[in-house]
Structure formats: C-alpha cells, structure tokens
Amino acid sequence: MVLRDTTEVQASPAAVFQFFEDMDRHYLQWHPDHKVFRWTRGKGLSLGNSFYFEEVIAGKLLKKSVVFTRIEPGRHIEFAPTFWLMRLFLPRLVFRLEPVTEGLYRFIAEIYLRAGPLAARLNKHEFDAVREHMRVEGVNLKRIVESQNEVSSASADA
Secondary structure, rough: OOOEEEEEEEEOOOHHHHHHHHHHHHHHOOOOOOOEEEEEEEOOOOOEOOOOEEEEEEEEEEEEEEEEEEEEOOOOEEEEEEOOOHHHHOOEEEEEEEEEEEEEEEEEEEEEOOOHHHHHHHHHHHHHHHHHHHHHHHHHHHHHHHHHHHHHHHHHHH
C-alpha cells in the first residue's frame, strides 16, 4: 500500500532540496501538528544521516527516528525508520520531484506501508488522517518554498 500526495511547486529543485537541507529551521512551520525535529547523525541531505521527529496524526503523538537511504540531488529523497521492526511495516518514505513545465515541478510524497486489505479497512481513519497530513504538508511546502523563491529573486534583482 502506498499513501501518496502530489503538489505542483513553482520553484527550482535546488530550492525544494534546500527546504529539506534546513529542516531543523522549517519543521515546525511545515505543519501545525509538527512538534519536534532534530538531527541525530550528521546534518542535511546525505546518505546515512539520521533525524528524529515527532508529529501528531489522528490525535496520536508519533515519534520516529529515520535514516536517509537514497539521495539523488534535485530529484529524490528516500528514508526509512532506524528500528528494524518498524521497517517491516513502514519500509520507506519518499519525496521526489518531477518536471511539469519550465520552472514548475510536481512534488510527490509517498509512504510505503506493508498493510493488506483488512489492515487498510481496520485503520481507515488513521490512513485518512495521514493522507490529510500529507496534503497539508504539500500545501505548506509550496507556500514556504515559493515565498523563499520570490525573496531570492527580489534580492537578485536589487
């Protein structure tokens, strides 16, 4: 099962990736239900770097430690839980960019879950809450990155 959200962003891939490089600055403004973010090994988008975060979804406080498992600058970010048991159910999370037209990119967030039809039905409320959380993250990422892009353009023009 894959939970997916797509948002079109009018910004360069470098600007979107910079958002993730500076996640310690952006995490709390990215979603109102984000509570804590900290780098636990390294800092920024590098293979093997890890981070810890807390967020509230469906009224539950979720605490996760994850590690970057694949980075393709400007295209693909992939990470997975550091705890092996959690990886059995949540093998990976992905953020990727696809070009749409000149200067417009599709930001795609994906959560890969190992859950059959019965688990999907039993956890429908929680999965719907995750989808809504992802949607709000997409909208806010667009707002943050595009507004920073405008500031950068205005500074360059001055």
